[in-house]
Amino acid sequence: MEGPVSDMEAKDEYKLAEMGYRQDLKRDWTMLHNFGVSFSIISVITGLTTLFQYGLNTGGPGVMSVGWIIVSFFTMFVGLGMAEIVSAIPTSGGPYFWAAILAPKSIAPFASWVTGWFNLLGQVAVTTGITFGLANLVSTTATVGTSYEPTAGKTLGIYAALLFSHGVINSFGVRALRYLNNTSIILHSVGISCFCIAVLAKAPTHQSAKFVFSTFYDGTGGDGNGWSIRASPAYVAAIGVLMSQYTITGFDASAHLSEETRNASWSAPLGVLMSIGVSALFGFFVILALLFSIQDFGTTVGSEYEQPVIQILLDIFGEGGAIVLMTLIMICVYHCGLFSMTSNSRMMFGFSRDGGLPHFFDKVDTRHRAPIRTIWLAATLSFLLAVPSLGSTVAFSAATSIATIGLYISYGLPILIGLIWPRNFKKGPFNLRFASRAIALVAVLWICFITIIFCLPTANPVDSQTLNYTPVAVGIVTLWAFGSWFLWARRWFTGPVRQIQAEQMGISLEDPAAMEKVEKVEAQGKLGGDANVFKTQ
Numbered sequence: 297m298e299g300p301v302s303d304m305e306a307k308d309e310y311k312l313a314e315m316g317y318r319q320d321l322k323r324d325w326t327m328l329h330n331f332g333v334s335f336s337i338i339s340v341i342t343g344l345t346t347l348f349q350y351g352l353n354t355g356g357p358g359v360m361s362v363g364w365i366i367v368s369f370f371t372m373f374v375g376l377g378m379a380e381i382v383s384a385i386p387t388s389g390g391p392y393f394w395a396a397i398l399a400p401k402s403i404a405p406f407a408s409w410v411t412g413w414f415n416l417l418g419q420v421a422v423t424t425g426i427t428f429g430l431a432n433l434v435s436t437t438a439t440v441g442t443s444y445e446p447t448a449g450k451t452l453g454i455y456a457a458l459l460f461s462h463g464v465i466n467s468f469g470v471r472a473l474r475y476l477n478n479t480s481i482i483l484h485s486v487g488i489s490c491f492c493i494a495v496l497a498k499a500p501t502h503q504s505a506k507f508v509f510s511t512f513y514d515g516t517g518g519d520g521n522g523w524s525i526r527a528s529p530a531y532v533a534a535i536g537v538l539m540s541q542y543t544i545t546g547f548d549a550s551a552h553l554s555e556e557t558r559n560a561s562w563s564a565p566l567g568v569l570m571s572i573g574v575s576a577l578f579g580f581f582v583i584l585a586l587l588f589s590i591q592d593f594g595t596t597v598g599s600e601y602e603q604p605v606i607q608i609l610l611d612i613f614g615e616g617g618a619i620v621l622m623t624l625i626m627i628c629v630y631h632c633g634l635f636s637m638t639s640n641s642r643m644m645f646g647f648s649r650d651g652g653l654p655h656f657f658d659k660v661d662t663r664h665r666a667p668i669r670t671i672w673l674a675a676t677l678s679f680l681l682a683v684p685s686l687g688s689t690v691a692f693s694a695a696t697s698i699a700t701i702g703l704y705i706s707y708g709l710p711i712l713i714g715l716i717w718p719r720n721f722k723k724g725p726f727n728l729r730f731a732s733r734a735i736a737l738v739a740v741l742w743i744c745f746i747t748i749i750f751c752l753p754t755a756n757p758v759d760s761q762t763l764n765y766t767p768v769a770v771g772i773v774t775l776w777a778f779g780s781w782f783l784w785a786r787r788w789f790t791g792p793v794r795q796i797q798a799e800q801m802g803i804s805l806e807d808p809a810a811m812e813k814v815e816k817v818e819a820q821g822k823l824g825g826d827a828n829v830f831k832t833q
Contacts, residue, residue: 327557331481333638335574338543338545338571338572340484342430343539343540343543344539344582344586346696347696353514354516355513355533355536356511357509358511359537360539361508363536364576365580366537368572374708376728376735377707378565378710380732386551390643392412392647392706394714395710396408397792399713400717406781409780410781414702414703415643416643417702418701418704419643419702420674422640424682427678428682431452433622435450440622441615459675473635480635483624484628485574487628491621492582495612498612499612501591502588507593512532513597514529515597518755523535538750541704542696546703548707550567550571552646553567555642562725605622609621609622640670641667641673644670651788657669682695694766694769697766704743707743715733718732750766
């Protein structure tokens with residue numbers, strides 16, 4: 297058994313060397329582990345539980361159920377486009393590296409820079425959304441049958457403790473991550489299946505199929521004058537798919553972990569597609585189980601706990617049973633947040649290694665073989681993004697919108713670049729062949745659509761407390777990415793750094809001017825000897 301594994305690892309390391317990188321991270325993840333991380337980060341129970349209130353108020357059961365099918369369908373196009381790219385370019389940098397490789401050399405650094413910052417924004421925001429959502433679930437569940445009164449400060453404290461625990465496990469429990477990954481797969485599949493079956497079996501009454509698939513509800517206006525009246529029901533249905541689209545995010549984790557995955561050119565793309573497909577099926581099962589088991593729609597929407605899932609469980613199981621099942625949900629969400637930080641730190645490690653972040657962050661701990669500095673950078677930035685929750689009631693929903701837009705823009709840019717400049721796209725073993733460009737076009741159009749609708753107002757009337765400040769946050773990052781590029785980054789950021797070429801030429805990776813020389817020499821075809829092995833285009 298040892299021989300084939302060693303041959304496979306050698307092949308993976310050679311593929312990485314072709315792209316100019318050393319094997320710094322420990323490569324001992326299988327395809328199942330790779331799939332499991334993305335599956336855990338997508339974590340349908342996380343997105344559906346934390347945004348169930350939003351879904352019920354923004355379109356109701358009909359938009360939630362039918363919207364899930366539509367979102368899953370179009371997200372698979374995005375996944376197919378991503379899978380084809382990661383098969384050809386399996387590196388931990390993911391989207392920003394793909395953008396640099398697929399774009400013409402004249403704009404490759406710019407494409408890489410912009411894509412990298414949108415991906416970083418999405419990664420930080422999705423970690424915030426997951427773990428802060430867990431902190432809210434802990435606070436809310438603690439009020440069941442007790443006198444505990446949650447406050448913004450207490451919830452932020454719980455959030456900080458959860459982030460700290462995620463950071464510790466990621467830093468010193470790298471081996472344990474594989475076993476926790478297996479546990480997470482079981483929890484998110486067997487555990488959630490048992491949860492849904494229990495809910496359906498125990499529910500005293502069940503709603504009709506007509507209720508689940510065709511009931512429209514507009515709770516976007518506090519006085520009953522929601523956006524279906526001010527605009528149209530179609531407007532409400534469009535903004536209502538945020539619950540579904542936010543839930544099915546994070547599958548780029550399979551790409552970010554490709555440098556730690558065996559047979560990455562096949563395992564990583566299959567990890568992307570399997571995580572989307574399996575999550576779509578499980579998510580639909582969860583939605584149907586909860587919607588069919590609603591006992592009283594009015595009571596569920598207006599629950600005193602402001603968490604309809606808890607209300608559904610209380611109506612079915614009582615306090616004791618509701619707490620037990622909420623604990624199962626929270627354990628699943630904990631795993632989701634843990635592996636979100638894993639993916640987040642790998643993206644930052646790759647971006648730092650290539651000069652997008654200070655080189656201080658591209659160090660790998662020699663003992664634990666983990667990028668400890670970017671792990672704690674991810675934890676710090678995620679905490680800071682949640683601090684506005686102390687004075688805002690819309691911080692969580694904004695974080696979910698920012699995460700969705702940031703990630704999907706970073707997914708879409710490399711796909712768009714590959715669509716515009718197909719000659720630069722040297723396909724890997726996962727090849728869509730004649731369908732490649734059509735699938736890429738559908739994926740890009742869908743990303744454009746959700747980017748627009750998730751920036752629109754979600755509550756009526758619009759005031760300081762209900763303003764959707766997603767376009768503000770996304771605009772700031774856009775301004776930073778473009779402004780910083782034209783003001784200073786274009787002078788030194790040359791795109792992904794080729795470690796091996798630099799070492800052969802005796803150049804320090806921490807010297808931007810010297811690394812720019814490497815890129816110029818490479819572009820002029822002056823790298824001699826064996827360096828031509830490392831060409832990426």
